[in-house]
Amino acid sequence: MRPLPAFGVVLMTAVAWVRAATPANPSGAVMTERELFTILSDSRGPEMILSSLTIEKLSELLDALYRNLDTPMPVPDAIFWYEMGVEESHRRNL
Template sequence: MNRSQLAHFMNHSGDPEETLTAASTEELGIIVDALYRNLDTPKPVLGAQDWYDLAVEELGRRSTPESPGAYGAA
């Protein structure tokens, strides 16, 4: 996902938390990677840090099976 695609995604996705929660784990990985690469540029997309922080939190929730909000928890 290039800078233009990332900016379009972020600007047209609505609420970041809802968008990231609804994404599959594979999609979330792609988003996190794109955000990370974008943040490592001289001029990251406005809001990329907030999206990145939320996405990393969501990945963390999914990787902790004992947490009450984890996906697939019984």
């Protein structure tokens, strides 16, 4: 029986797959940490926030979330927001 890969490897593989499935940031703009934290702390929640963003802002948010996930201590809800953002991006592209 083959040993299971470490959790970190599985998570990194999943994040890499999701990153490949998201659109590139067409504007090239970079969201600041302050902007990211403002969005993540909005009481309306990801469903409402993500659906109200333009595709450019959604791309900026996904990029900022991805960069945050690549830090030693990412924001606790970053992976959830990232996954929801990818779903929103796919919904718009269909």
